[in-house]
Amino acid sequence: MIGIVGGGLAGLAAAYRLQRAGHDVRVFEAAAEPGGLAASYETAGDRVESYYHHLSKSEETIVELAAELGVGERIEWRVGKNAYYVDGVSHPLDTPWEIAAYPHLSLYDKIRLTALTLGIDVRGGRPRRDTYDDIEAFEDVPVTEFLLEHTTRGVYEYFFEPLLDAKFGDRTEDISAAWLLGRIKFRGERDLLRGEILGYLDGGFAVLVDALVEAVGRDRIDTETAVTELSFSGGDSGTVTDGGASAGDRIAPQADGDSTPSVTSLTTQRRGEGGSGTHDVDSVVVATMPDVLESLTGYGCDVDFQGSICALVSMSEPLLDTYWLNIADDAPFGALIEHTNFVPPERYGGEHLLYVASYVQGPTDDLWQRDDDGIESLWLEGIESLFPEFDPDAVTDVRISRNPKTAPVYERGYLDMVVPYDLASAGHPGVYYAGMASRAQYPERSLNGAIEAGYAAADRILDR
Numbered sequence: 518m519i520g521i522v523g524g525g526l527a528g529l530a531a532a533y534r535l536q537r538a539g540h541d542v543r544v545f546e547a548a549a550e551p552g553g554l555a556a557s558y559e560t561a562g563d564r565v566e567s568y569y570h571h572l573s574k575s576e577e578t579i580v581e582l583a584a585e586l587g588v589g590e591r592i593e594w595r596v597g598k599n600a601y602y603v604d605g606v607s608h609p610l611d612t613p614w615e616i617a618a619y620p621h622l623s624l625y626d627k628i629r630l631t632a633l634t635l636g637i638d639v640r641g642g643r644p645r646r647d648t649y650d651d652i653e654a655f656e657d658v659p660v661t662e663f664l665l666e667h668t669t670r671g672v673y674e675y676f677f678e679p680l681l682d683a684k685f686g687d688r689t690e691d692i693s694a695a696w697l698l699g700r701i702k703f704r705g706e707r708d709l710l711r712g713e714i715l716g717y718l719d720g721g722f723a724v725l726v727d728a729l730v731e732a733v734g735r736d737r738i739d740t741e742t743a744v745t746e747l748s749f750s751g752g753d754s755g756t757v758t759d760g761g762a763s764a765g766d767r768i769a770p771q772a773d774g775d776s777t778p779s780v781t782s783l784t785t786q787r788r789g790e791g792g793s794g795t796h797d798v799d800s801v802v803v804a805t806m807p808d809v810l811e812s813l814t815g816y817g818c819d820v821d822f823q824g825s826i827c828a829l830v831s832m833s834e835p836l837l838d839t840y841w842l843n844i845a846d847d848a849p850f851g852a853l854i855e856h857t858n859f860v861p862p863e864r865y866g867g868e869h870l871l872y873v874a875s876y877v878q879g880p881t882d883d884l885w886q887r888d889d890d891g892i893e894s895l896w897l898e899g900i901e902s903l904f905p906e907f908d909p910d911a912v913t914d915v916r917i918s919r920n921p922k923t924a925p926v927y928e929r930g931y932l933d934m935v936v937p938y939d940l941a942s943a944g945h946p947g948v949y950y951a952g953m954a955s956r957a958q959y960p961e962r963s964l965n966g967a968i969e970a971g972y973a974a975a976d977r978i979l980d981r
């Protein structure tokens with residue numbers, strides 16, 4: 518049996534691929550439901566993600582998976598309108614004329630910003646299209662230094678700096694230019710006349726999670742069950758630990774004289790009175806944050822993670838006229854994302870759904886220290902001070918999700934820190950990694966990246 522630690526999209530994708538190839542899999546998920554960071558809330562209509570989610574046009578693996586699972590026709594590509602709140606005014610930034618009208622950048626700034634987003638290096642007056650092809654060459658360049666050199670001070674100060682500050686806070690100085698270039702490439706397509714094209718699933722991403730769960734088999738997914746320990750054996754040269762698996766599952770014999778132990782079983786702890794259990798395995802895919810991998814194997818990973826706090830505010834009327842609002846002014850949150858300006862409110866029984874979101878850099882962050890009531894009152898007051906016409910009585914519900922590890926800090930040298938898919942070479946034969954610190958989740962973590970990470974770990978097992 519192949520044990521999968523974590524029933525987020527990465528773990529479910531790994532389980533799905535392995536099972537389709539004929540392997541016996543079992544997924545262990547600590548939470549009450551599978552889905553991980555892509556979990557959803559109920560509304561008066563469709564379910565909606567507890568953290569805002571959309572797809573970029575460049576992401577193909579998730580689209581292919583949805584098609585394979587029979588829900589492909591439910592992917593919708595919609596315009597996700599963007600605006601920037603500066604000095605008390607919301608500036609739409611979707612069309613060329615809206616960008617031309619944006620008052621905080623000069624014409625020259627706009628030309629330099631546009632050139633960068635199109636991947637054209639105009640330094641020295643001779644446009645080059647190949648400067649940014651090798652993104653990894655910018656891995657050690659600080660993003661701030663890069664922006665000041667490749668755009669203008671105005672672009673940096675009035676466009677990128679507030680965005681970087683909202684995303685990375687005091688870690689901004691550590692972030693690599695490679696991350697930014699990857700992001701620019703990764704964000705896909707624009708409709709020149711309407712704005713950025715983003716994907717969503719009719720019914721929410723819960724539809725995809727449900728389809729994966731069904732394909733893997735509910736009975737193969739143990740929820741409220743945390744994996745607490747892996748046991749290794751092996752010992753002498755060439756020892757193979759089989760655990761009763763099919764021939765294809767066998768762990769390759771180690772080289773003569775290699776006494777590296779191989780994984781043989783995992784121990785689980787069920788929530789509450791559920792007790793512990795032991796399961797024989799011949800391989801394990803760890804599809805969690807790397808701290809869980811470390812606790813199970815001792816494999817340490819230096820990637821730092823940011824936490825997220827995200828409120829879903831249900832309202833009887835809309836607040837914004839854009840989907841995504843970045844905020845340059847002082848505000849107690851990083852962004853406002855009005856989901857029902859992207860997906861119509863009729864899908865949610867007429868509720869208008871607004872995400873209020875903030876990253877946190879660690880447990881000592883003031884915001885993290887607040888309880889949910891404290892966050893709710895701070896954020897609703899913050900909305901009122903940005904939008905004096907906001908009517909708090911229009912708020913019918915506020916639900917808050919928080920998680921201390923939700924996004925890697927893509928700092929310089931990041932690629933040297935990613936966890937390999939196959940940990941055999943790190944001394945843990947039979948252990949595979951598909952969590953957020955894997956290569957597929959670079960330059961930005963995503964649902965698509967999680968699926969690719971799950972597939973990559975599964976493929977290493979299948980190739981064995």
Ligand SMILES: Cc1cc2nc3c(=O)[nH]c(=O)nc-3n(C[C@H](O)[C@H](O)[C@H](O)COP(=O)(O)OP(=O)(O)OC[C@H]3O[C@@H](n4cnc5c(N)ncnc54)[C@H](O)[C@@H]3O)c2cc1C
Nearest residue numbers: 523525526527547553554568570571743744923963964967
């Ligand atoms: C605020 C926010 C916004 C986002 N926006 C987008 C977006 O717009 N588009 C997009 O594509 N992606 C977005 N993402 C990213 C996306 O949600 C993630 O990349 C993806 O869900 C990660 O999946 P995963 O399976 O790797 O990890 P997770 O979803 O974290 O799953 C890991 C699972 O492992 C379980 N687990 C942990 N420890 C154990 C243990 N010991 N035993 C058993 N189970 C364990 C956890 O409970 C969890 O369910 C966003 C994420 C956040 C937080």
